[in-house]
Amino acid sequence: MIVFDNATKIYESADKKVKAVDRINLHVEEGQICVFLGPSGCGKTTLLRMVNRLIPLSGGAIHVNGKSIESFDTIELRRSIGYVIQQIGLFPNMTIEQNICVVPKLLGWDRKKMQNRYDELMELMGLNPDEYRKRYPWELSGGQQQRIGVARALAADPPVMLMDEPFGALDPIMRERIQNEFLRIQQNVKKTILFVSHDIDEAIRLGDKIAIFKAGQLMQYGTPDEILSNPKDEFVEDFVGGDRALKRLTLLTVHDLFFKLKHPRKLNGDARHSGSPTIDMETNLRTALSVILSSPTGEAVVADSKNNHVGLLNLHDFEALADIHPFELKSSV
Amino acid sequence: MKKRSFTEKVVKAGLLLVIAGVVVWAFAAGSFQLMIDRPGDLIYLLLQHLQLVGLSALLAVAAAVPAGIIVTRERFRKLQWIATNFANLGQTIPSLAILALVMSYLGIGYQTAVFALWINSLLPILRNTIAGLENVSPSILDAGKGMGMSPGQIFWKLELPNASYAILAGIRTSIVINVGTATLAFLIGGGGLGDFIFTGISLYDTGIMLAGALPVMVLAVIIDFVLGKLERVVIPKGLQRNLETL
Numbered sequence: 001m002i003v004f005d006n007a008t009k010i011y012e013s014a015d016k017k018v019k020a021v022d023r024i025n026l027h028v029e030e031g032q033i034c035v036f037l038g039p040s041g042c043g044k045t046t047l048l049r050m051v052n053r054l055i056p057l058s059g060g061a062i063h064v065n066g067k068s069i070e071s072f073d074t075i076e077l078r079r080s081i082g083y084v085i086q087q088i089g090l091f092p093n094m095t096i097e098q099n100i101c102v103v104p105k106l107l108g109w110d111r112k113k114m115q116n117r118y119d120e121l122m123e124l125m126g127l128n129p130d131e132y133r134k135r136y137p138w139e140l141s142g143g144q145q146q147r148i149g150v151a152r153a154l155a156a157d158p159p160v161m162l163m164d165e166p167f168g169a170l171d172p173i174m175r176e177r178i179q180n181e182f183l184r185i186q187q188n189v190k191k192t193i194l195f196v197s198h199d200i201d202e203a204i205r206l207g208d209k210i211a212i213f214k215a216g217q218l219m220q221y222g223t224p225d226e227i228l229s230n231p232k233d234e235f236v237e238d239f240v241g242g243d244r245a246l247k248r249l250t251l252l253t254v255h256d257l258f259f260k261l262k263h264p265r266k267l268n269g270d271a272r273h274s275g276s277p278t279i280d281m282e283t284n285l286r287t288a289l290s291v292i293l294s295s296p297t298g299e300a301v302v303a304d305s306k307n308n309h310v311g312l313l314n315l316h317d318f319e320a321l322a323d324i325h326p327f328e329l330k331s332s333v
Numbered sequence: 334m335k336k337r338s339f340t341e342k343v344v345k346a347g348l349l350l351v352i353a354g355v356v357v358w359a360f361a362a363g364s365f366q367l368m369i370d371r372p373g374d375l376i377y378l379l380l381q382h383l384q385l386v387g388l389s390a391l392l393a394v395a396a397a398v399p400a401g402i403i404v405t406r407e408r409f410r411k412l413q414w415i416a417t418n419f420a421n422l423g424q425t426i427p428s429l430a431i432l433a434l435v436m437s438y439l440g441i442g443y444q445t446a447v448f449a450l451w452i453n454s455l456l457p458i459l460r461n462t463i464a465g466l467e468n469v470s471p472s473i474l475d476a477g478k479g480m481g482m483s484p485g486q487i488f489w490k491l492e493l494p495n496a497s498y499a500i501l502a503g504i505r506t507s508i509v510i511n512v513g514t515a516t517l518a519f520l521i522g523g524g525g526l527g528d529f530i531f532t533g534i535s536l537y538d539t540g541i542m543l544a545g546a547l548p549v550m551v552l553a554v555i556i557d558f559v560l561g562k563l564e565r566v567v568i569p570k571g572l573q574r575n576l577e578t579l
């Protein structure tokens with residue numbers, strides 16, 4: 001668990017003071033991803049880098065797993081926290097294996113253990129360990145490099161990870177793929193992750209919680225659904241965008257809606273439905289809506305995981321969403 | 334990439350052509366006869382020449398690399414302009430003028446020549462050391478620091494290896510230049526292959542002159558080649574894709 005307790009950073013230059021981080025109070029639960037979201041210059045990076053003391057606090061405190069960060073030796077604190085940056089920062093003079101094993105080596109692991117860990121992490125990243133072992137960073141694509149960057153941060157199995165716009169430099173397709181991969185990995189490793197982003201869609205996709213900042217201040221902290229369905233003020237509302245209702249649909253699946261319907265319409269083998277496209281239970285509602293809008297019959301056939309057709313969904317059914325309370329959601333993002 | 338290696342080939346070919354031309358010329362002028370007749374002289378001067386270059390280079394590396402390292406440390410960054418200006422000064426004064434200046438203090442002879450060559454080699458090494466260290470990408474250093482490397486580890490494992498290309502290039506350049514400049518050492522009694530060259534000039538004897546000039550050229554090419562090979566050994570493999578050999 002990470003706790004920010006009135007955490008403050010003031011940059012002082014000759015003629016002025018900049019409150020880059022202004023009395024932030026925040027609890028991040030263990031094993032959750034908390035996305036720091038906000039426009040450029042709102043203090044996300046500063047707050048993140050305060051956690052591993054790359055930037056010293058001007059006031060307040062930060063606790064990691066119950067202990068104040070000030071009570072650790074700086075070097076040891078950093079070795080116990082994974083750190084990933086947008087520029088990746090792989091070491092060009094080292095092989096991929098050496099890059100991944102930087103922290104284990106600093107911690108004095110023996111060779112065998114490091115090698116096993118390397119193999120394990122590469123498998124986790126979906127990369128062939130032997131193919132890349134002796135390669136150098138410049139030989140890899142941007143997406144592969146960023147995977148190595150994430151693997152490197154995971155190497156010593158730190159309970160906490162700091163990630164500063166790690167996928168920001170990737171093209172949209174690669175970004176989405178690596179985000180999904182990242183979620184899959186997180187389901188295995190269950191780290192407590194602070195994740196900086198300026199992209200609302202990324203925040204919705206990845207965050208268990210989202211913290212929205214403006215000029216160093218925390219504007220709202222909540223689950224993606226809380227923030228989308230209930231933006232606290234105009235700033236948050238503007239930031240999440242006018243299509244927030246549509247964005248919210250990405251958080252819900254066909255399953256969530258279908259079982260909320262009072263009278264779900266069963267399939268009766270009517271030939272009328274033969275032209276309807278099929279959607280499965282795990283499809284998110286935004287995609288489902290899009291499918292229904294372009295369906296020639298105005299309907300879509302709902303299929304369960306065994307591909308049995310269990311019912312029909314049309315535009316009217318979406319009205320039932322008004323009854324779905326955010327806190328009852330069971331779908332995982 | 335391809336374009337560069339093409340220019341490289343042209344330059345190399347041109348260089349070999351020039352050397353071949355000089356060899357033919359030296360042959361016609363009787364330089365080889367001279368070298369065969371008095372092999373002891375040639376070897377003696379060659380070794381002296383190598384010593385001048387080697388010793389001055391060693392001292393220059395010993396001074397300029399640490400100086401470059403110090404002035405790129407956060408604490409001493411303010412000293413950087415002093416160091417570069419000092420080294421710039423050493424470079425802008427013509428080699429002959431340095432010789433004359435140094436001579437008036439140290440007298441004539443071997444030490445004076447070494448000192449003058451030393452001054453002459455400082456700048457390329459210092460400048461490249463500073464540039465190499467300053468150009469190490471900040472994100473690499475940030476990542477290293479954020480992962481818990483100590484300042485010493487950051488220096489030895491990140492900064493120095495990643496600056497090695499530039500530093501070695503500076504050393505190589507300065508040594509190769511000094512192979513030529515060291516011919517001037519003869520003028521202040523420092524010996525070296527300049528002996529043949531300047532004797533030849535004053536006697537209007539092209540044969541003697543080329544008996545000095547040709548070995549200097551060949552020496553420069555060989556040393557450049559050897560140092561190029563050395564770079565391949567010293568520079569980390571991950572950085573060698575931008576290594577060009579000439």
Ligand SMILES: Nc1ncnc2c1ncn2[C@@H]1O[C@H](COP(=O)(O)OP(=O)(O)O)[C@@H](O)[C@H]1O
Nearest residue numbers: 011018020038039040041042043044045046047
């Ligand atoms: N080293 C620094 N010195 C002075 N001001 C800084 C420094 N670093 C960041 N700032 C200022 O602090 C504010 C927050 O910066 P940052 O944390 O990088 O924002 P973000 O990551 O949200 O884009 C900005 O106004 C920025 O100009």
Ligand SMILES: [Mg+2]
Nearest residue numbers: 044045046196
């Ligand atoms: Mg930032």
